[in-house]
Amino acid sequence: MNMSNITVFIVEDDPMVLDINSGFLERMDGFTLVGVSMNGKDALEQIKIVKPQLILLDMFLPDMSGIEILTKLRLERIPSDVIMITAARDTLTIQEVMRFGAVDYMVKPFRFERFQKSLDNYYKTTRKIKTLEHLKQEDIDDWLGSTSIGIELPKGLNKLTMEQIVLGLVEQTLPITAEQLAQTVGMARVTVRKYLDFLALKEKVRIEMQYGHVGRPTKFYSLL
CATH class of the missing domain: 3.40.50.2300 (Response regulator)
Structure with a gap:
């Protein structure tokens, strides 16, 4: 050893x-x-x-x-x-x-x-x-x-809100959309999407694109 x-x-x-x-x-x-x-x-x-x-x-x-x-x-x-x-x-x-x-x-x-x-x-x-x-x-x-997401938040993002969103993601067994997560944590979809996209930028969250027959693809998020 x-x-x-x-x-x-x-x-x-x-x-x-x-x-x-x-x-x-x-x-x-x-x-x-x-x-x-x-x-x-x-x-x-x-x-x-x-x-x-x-x-x-x-x-x-x-x-x-x-x-x-x-x-x-x-x-x-x-x-x-x-x-x-x-x-x-x-x-x-x-x-x-x-x-x-x-x-x-x-x-x-x-x-x-x-x-x-x-x-x-x-x-x-x-x-x-x-x-x-x-x-x-x-x-x-x-x-x-090391006991949290371990990243510094930029101006405009709140630590408590981030923790609620991360805990909301942890509870999911499958990837989830920003709208679905917003309903789960009781926040506005635009707020949740902003935090999720920041987490994806920092490689803490994975984004999967799901393409339908019409319209823009839907983003699904999951923790890495």
Whole structure:
């Protein structure tokens, strides 16, 4: 094991998903898998021993939830960061996970590109923090940015509105139009479209064009 690598522990009860995520991790430079577990009790016991720097934690396990595990880790001050992996898309669950300090939230099913992006962001921010004795405001902003979309908003765009739109996208299982999302989050279509197009420009959102028989094509949006 490369001693400079970030150590990773995976908690996942589905053998196939565990296999896929382990394979994804093997394709990444700078990370070493130090353990896996398929239930919460065993995961907590192993994590206390190996003390991984990063835990990829599934939300739904046979004996307890990922949030219960995350709560126990925080109460016992286990110095591990957590990326939550789950099929849950509801706003309340996501907010609760973020409040307990998860550095990212990946919604199943996801492609390698999304997995890679999450771990790359984590690698860059942790390596940068470790090289600095004192943090400047921009360093702190970079670090905390890993728990959100992590981009600076231009004048005219509001952070709270952006968060509502991003959470609205997270809840979607399929790509959605600006009009559909506007109805979901209770905003004007023109407002939602402006934020979505900005996110697409920053490569945080994918745009798919659907062509009908007549008229202009319809844009469908989904988070990358």
